[in-house]
Amino acid sequence: MAEEVELQHAAEKLIARHGGDMLKALKAAMLHNGYLEGQIEQIAEAVPGLINIHYDGPMASN
Numbered sequence: 204m205a206e207e208v209e210l211q212h213a214a215e216k217l218i219a220r221h222g223g224d225m226l227k228a229l230k231a232a233m234l235h236n237g238y239l240e241g242q243i244e245q246i247a248e249a250v251p252g253l254i255n256i257h258y259d260g261p262m263a264s265n
Contacts, residue, residue: 214228221227247254 214232217232218225218228221231243254244256247256
């Protein structure tokens, strides 16, 4: 429950930062998520065995 409250608060702050425009806030969150994913992938590649990344489901590409 505490995590849900934290996520709600973070979402409200992000929306407020973008002038109440939820679409802009969503785009900012998606960009941030993509940036973090890229950083994690770079670390996994640079230090084999440190992080194991597994992609499954419909988004997996072979």
